[in-house]
Amino acid sequence: MNGQLDQYTIELLDHLCDPVPGASAPGAKEKDTVQDLLQKARQEERTGPIVELFRTLKELRDHSSLSARALGVSREELERLARRHQEIDEHMVSVGGRVGQALAIVGQANARVDDYLERKDREAPSGIELWDRIQENQERIRKALAMDEEAWNSFAGQIRHAVGSVDELASLIDLPPAAVADIARVTRNYRMRLTPYYTSLIMPGEINDPIMLQSVPTGEMVDNAGIEIPPVAADHSPARLVDQFYPRVVTIKSTNMCAMYCTHCLRIAHIGRKDKMFSKDAYGEALDYIRVNPRIRDVLITGGDALVLPNSMLRWLLEQLDTIDHVRLKRLGTRVPVTAPMRVDEELLDILEASNDIKPLRVVTQINTAREITPVSQQAFRRIAKRVFAVLNQAVLLRGINDSRVKMWKLCETIQEACVRPYYIFNCSYRNPQFAHFRVPVEKGRDIVESMYGNIVGDAIPRYIATAGGKIPMHRSNVVGREGGELILRKPWNGEVVRYPDADPDVYGSSDFSFSRYTS
Numbered sequence: 001m002n003g004q005l006d007q008y009t010i011e012l013l014d015h016l017c018d019p020v021p022g023a024s025a026p027g028a029k030e031k032d033t034v035q036d037l038l039q040k041a042r043q044e045e046r047t048g049p050i051v052e053l054f055r056t057l058k059e060l061r062d063h064s065s066l067s068a069r070a071l072g073v074s075r076e077e078l079e080r081l082a083r084r085h086q087e088i089d090e091h092m093v094s095v096g097g098r099v100g101q102a103l104a105i106v107g108q109a110n111a112r113v114d115d116y117l118e119r120k121d122r123e124a125p126s127g128i129e130l131w132d133r134i135q136e137n138q139e140r141i142r143k144a145l146a147m148d149e150e151a152w153n154s155f156a157g158q159i160r161h162a163v164g165s166v167d168e169l170a171s172l173i174d175l176p177p178a179a180v181a182d183i184a185r186v187t188r189n190y191r192m193r194l195t196p197y198y199t200s201l202i203m204p205g206e207i208n209d210p211i212m213l214q215s216v217p218t219g220e221m222v223d224n225a226g227i228e229i230p231p232v233a234a235d236h237s238p239a240r241l242v243d244q245f246y247p248r249v250v251t252i253k254s255t256n257m258c259a260m261y262c263t264h265c266l267r268i269a270h271i272g273r274k275d276k277m278f279s280k281d282a283y284g285e286a287l288d289y290i291r292v293n294p295r296i297r298d299v300l301i302t303g304g305d306a307l308v309l310p311n312s313m314l315r316w317l318l319e320q321l322d323t324i325d326h327v328r329l330k331r332l333g334t335r336v337p338v339t340a341p342m343r344v345d346e347e348l349l350d351i352l353e354a355s356n357d358i359k360p361l362r363v364v365t366q367i368n369t370a371r372e373i374t375p376v377s378q379q380a381f382r383r384i385a386k387r388v389f390a391v392l393n394q395a396v397l398l399r400g401i402n403d404s405r406v407k408m409w410k411l412c413e414t415i416q417e418a419c420v421r422p423y424y425i426f427n428c429s430y431r432n433p434q435f436a437h438f439r440v441p442v443e444k445g446r447d448i449v450e451s452m453y454g455n456i457v458g459d460a461i462p463r464y465i466a467t468a469g470g471k472i473p474m475h476r477s478n479v480v481g482r483e484g485g486e487l488i489l490r491k492p493w494n495g496e497v498v499r500y501p502d503a504d505p506d507v508y509g510s511s512d513f514s515f516s517r518y519t520s
C-alpha cells in the first residue's frame with residue numbers, strides 16, 4: 001500500500017485546510033452538502049465520490065473562502081480519503097492531480113471548442129441535418145422534371161435530366177430576374193450542369209447558397225479583370241492524356257466530363273464546352289507512356305471525373321494499370337459521390353475492390369461543405385471506403401463556402417464520419433481570373449487550418465496547399481526560435497511557448513550507431 005501523498009495532493013490539502021482569516025461561517029446548506037458527500041466518499045469503493053468531495057471543497061474554498069475545517073471535515077479525514085483514491089485508481093492517479101490539475105486543464109481545453117459546438121449546426125449544417133428540407137426539394141424537383149423514382153435513383157437518370165440551362169434552373173429554384181439574365185450571359189461561355197440531386201441541396205431563399213456558389217456560374221466569371229494564364233497542362237503533359245509534375249506520380253485525364261461542372265474548376269479549359277468521348281487509342285498512348293517509364297509508381301485517373309466513365313472502361317483501365325509491374329498504387333479522382341451518389345452501385349464497388357485486391361486503390365474526392373454530406377452521399381462514401389484502401393478529400397478553400405473556422409472544422413468532422421479523410425485544402429488558384437472572387441488570403445487559410453490542431457482529431461486535419469507548379473505546403477512554422485540545443489515551439493492552439501530539446505547532433509552524427517557498434 002502506498003501511503004505517500006504526492007505534491008499535488010499536499011498542495012490541494014494545504015489550500016483546502018488552511019483557515020481563512022475573517023471568513024464568514026458556512027451556511028447550513030453548504031455544511032449539509034459537504035457532509036453528504038463525505039458520507040458517500042467514505043462508504044463507496046469508487047473514486048467518483050472522493051473526487052466530488054474534493055472538487056466541491058475546492059469550489060467552496062475558491063469562491064466562498066470556506067475552509068474544510070469550517071465545513072466540518074478534518075485534514076486527517078481528507079488525507080485518508082486521498083490515500084484511498086490513489087489505491088482504487090488503476091493508474092495511481094492522485095486526487096490532487098485529478099482535481100487540482102486534470103479537471104482544470106480539461107476545463108480550459110473545453111473552453112476552446114465551446115464556441116464551435118454552439119455554432120456548428122447553425123452556421124454549417126450538414127446535408128444530414130438538413131435532410132428533411134432536402135427531401136422536400138427533391139420531391140418538388142423530381143415532379144418538375146417529370147422524373148420517376150427509378151430515374152431519380154439511377155445515375156443515367158440524373159445525367160439525362162441534368163439541369164443545363166438557366167431557364168430550367170430558374171423553374172426549380174427561386175432566382176431573381178437579374179441573376180437569370182446574368183447567368184444566361186455567362187453560360188454562353190462556360191458550362192453549367194447540375195444533377196437534379198445536387199440541385200436539391202440548394203436551400204431556396206439562401207443568398208450565396210454554398211451549393212449554388214459551386215455550381216451556378218455568375219457574372220464575375222467573365223467580368224473579373226485579368227488575362228487568363230494558360231492551363232498548366234500545356235507545359236506539363238509529356239504524353240497524350242497524361243499530366244506529370246512529379247517523377248513518380250502521373251495523372252491520366254480520362255474524360256472531360258463531370259456530372260456537375262464546378263465554378264471554381266482548375267481544369268476549366270480542359271473541360272471545354274461539350275462532352276467528348278476519348279478513344280481507346282488515346283488511353284493506349286497514355287498507358288504506353290507509363291509502361292516504359294519504370295519510375296512511375298502511382299497513377300491517378302482523373303478527368304473531368306473518373307466515375308463518369310462507364311464501368312467497362314474503368315475496369316479495363318484499372319486492369320491495364322495492374323498489369324504494369326512498376327505501378328504499385330492507383331487513385332481515382334471523382335466528385336460523383338457528392339454530385340450523383342447513385343453512381344455508386346454494387347458493380348462499381350466490385351470493380352474497385354477487385355483492383356484494390358491487386359494493388360492499393362484510393363478514391364480522391366472533393367467535398368467543400370458539410371452540406372454536401374447527406375445520408376445518401378454518406379452511405380456512398382462508406383460503401384466505397386469498405387472496398388478500397390482509402391477515401392481522401394481535397395477541399396478547395398473558397399470564399400463564402402468554407403472560409404471560416406466553424407465551416408471548415410464542421411466539413412472535416414462531417415466527412416470523417418462518412419469515412420473520408422481530409423487530405424488537402426487548396427488555396428484557390430491565382431491562375432484563372434474566372435474565379436478570382438473565390439480566393440481567400442493565404443494567412444486566413446493558415447489561421448483556419450492551424451486552429452484545428454489540438455481541437456479536432458489528428459486524422460481529420462488536412463494539409464494546406466498552394467499550387468504553384470506543384471503543391472506547396474502553407475503551414476506557418478510553429479518553430480519560433482532556437483537556443484543552443486533547444487527549439488522554441490509555439491502550441492498553435494493556445495500560443496503557449498515551450499522548449500523542446502532537439503536531437504543531439506553529436507549523437508546523431510556518431511558512427512557508433514545501432515548495429516554499426518558491432519562492427520569495428
Ligand SMILES: *Cc1c(COP(=O)(O)O)cnc(C)c1O
Nearest residue numbers: 243244245246249250251300471
Ligand atoms: C496533385 C497532383 C498529383 C499528386 O499529388 P499528391 O501530392 O501525391 O497527392 C500528381 N500529379 C498532378 C498533375 C497533380 O495535380
Ligand code: SF4
Nearest residue numbers: 258261262265304335
Ligand atoms: S468535378 Fe473536378 S474536374 Fe469536374 S468541374 Fe469540378 S473541379 Fe472540375
